[in-house]
Amino acid sequence: MGLPIIQIQNLSKSFGSIDALKGISMNVDKGIFGLIGPNGAGKTTLFRILLNLITPNTGSARIFGLDIVKDSLQIRKRVGVLHERPIYLPSLTPLEYLSQVSKIYDKQRDPHELLEMVGLENAKKRPIGHLSAGMRQRLGIAQSLMGCPELILLDEPTSNLDVSGKSQVLDLIIRIHEELGTSFLISSHVLSELQKICTGLAFLGNGKLLEQGNIAEIMERYSKDRIRIITSDASKLADILRDVSWAENVRVTGISTVIVTSSLDLESVRSSVIDISNHQSIDVFNVGMATDLVDIYTEVFGDEGTSL
């Protein structure tokens, strides 16, 4: 693996008394990288700093080895962007809009080719105001590809989309990465989406970087001792497990889900839980390793990620 495409050193940013970013340092490698965190975690602020739209209070960052402040223009020639809830002129057609955007770049793609790539060739002459939210989002991705970028920043690309729209956008991102080799930095507060497409992830909570790495590493790091129990009464089972010697860090993460950390192997835990459930008249439907990133995020970063 070569040099990271994004290098961030101790970035801080505050808006009045609110600290949006608190000394973030991280590297982003080529590929599809996800930035996950709840609303207000600092994801959009980080994007805006990387594009030199706002100035950090402290710290520095480099993209392709170029300084984000001094070499911003050079960076923006090589980076495509889709902001959250982009503004379009509703009377323009996708083809007209992309033709306008293409004029800004020295090196640009053919608007027709891009519309075909994002599946909007049949809607290219329809006013943008008449397009669905998913189509507008795909148009946004098309415009971000206009300058033949090596990296695309997508801020909440699936927000306000229905299930089908989300799926189309995620598939498109994967296809673009595979066909064109473009890297992506994607922010989202929906981890399950990023889990499907990203090779690397960073968890951001309350302006702090909570964890970073590739998905396999993070799963390995956090899920080996963590067991998920699906039950009919999660809170009752959790109360019981808190008094059991092998169970540590017992947490209820849903109406029917209990996550527990244990040094015992899975089989021993399973038999013990079934034993308890039989005595306490609680149904236990499943006992397995908690290998889902959502569980890891909720369990390990839940408090800091949402409430701090």
Place this chain on the structure above:
Amino acid sequence: MKERLFRTSRYLKKLLFLEITTSYSFPMIIGFFGIICILTGLSAMNIGFVPLLFGWDSEEPFNGVEDVQRYLGDFSFRRGLILSESFTYSLLALSFLIPLIIAFNLSRMLEDGTMRTILSYPVERTRYLTIKISLVTTLLYILVLSSTIFWMYFWYPLGIGVDNMTLLLASSFVTLLMIVSSTTFLAVLTKNMFRTAIIGASFWGSISYLIETTTDAVPFVIVQLVSPFRVLKIYLAGYIMDINLIDVYLSLAGSVFISLVFMLLAVIIFRRTEV
């Protein structure tokens, strides 16, 4: 050197295109069309009615050919006044309209996220704002001129020489630049469409009205700096027969300087503006 010039001009052309396509869409074009109609109407009103008001004394009975000749004599004498009044009403209307245009064209873009999108493209802020100011000034000036020239096509004021006409055009341009640059400064400072529109229109509307209606109440030096057009108009309207060119040049230079200061401040703030 040649290559560099070529690249710069190509880049500026791109910015100009970007500005036209992003800012001059349907509502703006309709707005500009409205402005040209208002200005032409105001000019028509002046050219049509001012001579009548000044040239006809209703106390005296109409006396046929003699009165018509007297009227024509007065009409000729007041050509300067009429022409400058035509510009005056155009500029007075624009002192209200410019803040509205810049509020829509700049503050709105800062407010609704359009500017964030534009500045995410490879666009340099200083050049972009300069292009924006230049384009809006040029377009508005063309509107002022076109409404006046439209009437001059039917009637040219022979009493005004080319030199004075050039000064009149220059002074109206500088006055326009002054309003545009100060309002741009206000727009980047507030980053709010309604504040820019209300503060800008109130300020420039009142200043222009005060200068036009209460000449003696406003110190001449302030008139010189704020409205070189007014200074020239005072001469052309016949209030002062001999034009003091030093007054006019000082007024033009002072206003250009103040406009440049406002533009510079606007650019400095815009470069640091967080979008």
